[in-house]
Amino acid sequence: MASIRDVAKHAGVSVATVSRVLNDKGYVHEDTRKKVESSIAELNYRPNEVARSLFNKQSKTLGLILPDIMNPFFPELARAIEDTATKLGYTVILCNTDENEEKAKRYVDVLLQKYVDGIIIASNTIQEKTIRELPVPVVCIDREISKDIPTIVVDNKKGAQMATRFLKEKGRRKIAHIRGPFDLLNANERCEGYRDVVSGEEWFTESYIVNGNYRMDTATEVALELLQKHPDIDGIFAASDTMAIGAMKAAYEHGLKIPEDISIIGFDGIALAQASIPELTTIEQPLYELGQKAAKMLIKLIKGQTVKQTFYQFDVQLVERDST
Incomplete structure (x- = not known):
């Protein structure tokens, strides 16, 4: 050679x-x-690209830190980021933290050792102080850490309100909510949006809210418990599509027909929502646009270009399918 x-x-x-x-x-x-x-x-x-990186302190590489690549939402987001980065001459290193703080810290260290030019973070396991001390530009996506850190999110509260109101418009009288983790702002915002719509109802108590932890298997378990505790539930708003699919499984196991006996709506708009039977009604995020915006913003920051707006909150839309 x-x-x-x-x-x-x-x-x-x-x-x-x-x-x-x-x-x-x-x-x-x-x-x-x-x-x-x-x-x-x-x-x-x-x-020798490594040697060139050492010389230039640039590698034309971005780090992407995700919390759980088993959740279909994140591979779809990663695809948009990778597509955009490639078109702009950058490669992407994917890091899956499994929501483990120590693993996230190790990945940050590894990325810096490899002279990545910037990092996109979609994990809540990296503390705000750590992010502020990083020597490279950072963009947060899906998880807001602070409004003065470059961030790409959607209007979670509005989307949750849309979902819950839609179920009411469909004639559903007792609507439960499967929420995400308590330490995630987007999960709290979606739960807040749900509460805004149902808190004035005579039947409503906090027992109609359960934590599915953004996992399909957990959502199935808690949805079964929910249906056993409140057999009069006829609507469920799940804070993610994967949890909504878990809830659909629970409904079938409980002997309920969808949507005849119970309507279920999710949040995210992942491709899997169209593969479920029945197809899942969802609050759709503009997934590709989110990833595209994050990659373009980060590369502008890396190049020292002016970025007038660093906090983006995208709108969501309701996509009606057979589960409602």
Whole structure:
């Protein structure tokens, strides 16, 4: 395998001249540049990207920290980020934390050692203080840490209100909620939106809210307990599509027909919602647009370009399918 010294010898120039051509830094006469480029092609030379990263302190690489790649929401988000980054000349390193704080810290250290140029974070296990101390630009997505940290989210509360009102408009009288983790702002906002719609109802108590932890299996378990405790429930708003599918499984196990006996609506708009039987009604996030915006914003920050707006809250839309 050819080295940079081989290229320099072949072209009859110094190693420093080859380096200037490779990094496009410093003056090189056009004839000399062409000789170097010709030698690179003839010798099939491939620059050592790690060495170039050390020299430039840039790697054209982004880190992406996700909480759970088993949740279909995050691979879809990652696809949008990766697509956009690739078009702009960057590669993406994916890190799955499993919502483990120590694992998240280790990933941050590894990404910095690899000289990533910036990081997109969709995890609540990395503390605000840690994010502020990072030596590279950061964009948070799906999880708001602070409004003065670049952030991409959706209007969770409005979406939850839309979902719960829609069930009421469908004639559902007692609507339960399967919420996400208590330490996540988006889960709290969706629960708050649900409460806004049902808190004035005579039947409502906190026992109509259960925590599915954004997991399908947990949602199935708590939904079964919910239906046993309140057999008169005829509507469920789940704070994620995966939990809504878990709730659908619980309803079938409980002997209920969907949507005849009970209507179920989710939140996210993942592709899996269309593969369920019946197809799931959902509050759809503009997933691709979210990932695209996060990647473009981060790359602008990396390049030192002016970013006038660093906090984006996208609208959501209700997509009606067979589960309601």
